Amino acid sequence: MFLLSTDIDGTVYEPRDNGQLFGDYWAKLQGRLTPAPRLVYNTGRSLADTRRLIEHSHLPDPEWIISGVGSTIAQRGASGPFAPWSEHLSPGWEQAAIHDYIGQQDLAQAQPAECQSSFKSSWFWENASPEALAQLEQGLRAQGWEAQLVYSSQRDLDILPKRANKGNALRFLAQELVVSLREVIVAGDSGNDLSMIEIPEVFGIIVNNAESSLREASFASPRYLASEESALGVQEGLESFLEKPPLPRPAAADPC
Numbered sequence: 001m002f003l004l005s006t007d008i009d010g011t012v013y014e015p016r017d018n019g020q021l022f023g024d025y026w027a028k029l030q031g032r033l034t035p036a037p038r039l040v041y042n043t044g045r046s047l048a049d050t051r052r053l054i055e056h057s058h059l060p061d062p063e064w065i066i067s068g069v070g071s072t073i074a075q076r077g078a079s080g081p082f083a084p085w086s087e088h089l090s091p092g093w094e095q096a097a098i099h100d101y102i103g104q105q106d107l108a109q110a111q112p113a114e115c116q117s118s119f120k121s122s123w124f125w126e127n128a129s130p131e132a133l134a135q136l137e138q139g140l141r142a143q144g145w146e147a148q149l150v151y152s153s154q155r156d157l158d159i160l161p162k163r164a165n166k167g168n169a170l171r172f173l174a175q176e177l178v179v180s181l182r183e184v185i186v187a188g189d190s191g192n193d194l195s196m197i198e199i200p201e202v203f204g205i206i207v208n209n210a211e212s213s214l215r216e217a218s219f220a221s222p223r224y225l226a227s228e229e230s231a232l233g234v235q236e237g238l239e240s241f242l243e244k245p246p247l248p249r250p251a252a253a254d255p256c
């Protein structure tokens with residue numbers, strides 16, 4: 001058994017095929033493997049937007065959706081987000097005040113309202129330098145907020161609670177589902193995917209169209225760098241995993 005936690009845009013979804021390549025491949029895998037693999041989308045899109053996309057594309061229905069860069073977890077068919085995760089993110093998070101503070105810095109332009117959520121303040125900031133981002137993070141800390149900055153595609157800046165991000169949400173969900181991280185495969189193409197790809201126990205797939213920050217990052221355990229792009233790259237990585245399951249991966253270091 002494995003569980004695939006995959007980013008959507010630029011990873012399993014491209015507008016040119018409307019998710020068909022991945023949809024077809026996943027359907028075949030379901031028939032080929034027993035037990036059938038499980039699917040979780042792990043995306044920067046909002047929950048509503050993700051559900052809309054699934055409905056209007058060939059993307060298969062997932063069991064769970066991690067949306068808003070790990071700021072929300074939701075089960076298929078549930079009317080709202082998974083409350084234990086929201087409760088986990090709440091302490092010390094002041095969305096409106098943090099959003100106002102970033103706006104006052106006059107560094108970045110706010111993303112549209114539908115990209116903001118209770119635990120995610122999102123901005124456009126082209127070519128922000130690592131130093132400028134570190135300075136902003138420090139400014140937030142000086143105000144008493146333990147926020148984290150996630151920068152993707154040299155443009156998208158997400159400010160999240162310290163405990164959020166795609167990787168932490170995936171860890172939380174795996175624990176809830178009693179799935180070992182060694183049975184988890186992750187796939188992505190941009191900066192916000194880093195936190196899930198760097199989980200040491202998982203099998204990580206980086207598609208060939210991934211941004212350089214991801215392709216050039218060094219990881220604690222080997223990652224599969226596909227030679228194909230997007231859905232074909234994910235397929236390539238999954239086939240490699242199925243053909244030759246990697247050696248047992250190290251357990252995560254004890255954070256204490």
Ligand code: GLC
Binds near residue numbers: 043046069115122152
């Ligand atoms: C998606 C989201 C956007 C976010 C970006 C990077 O495009 O809609 O809000 O900034 O992913 O995480």
Ligand code: MG
Binds near residue numbers: 007008010011189
């Ligand atoms: Mg992407």
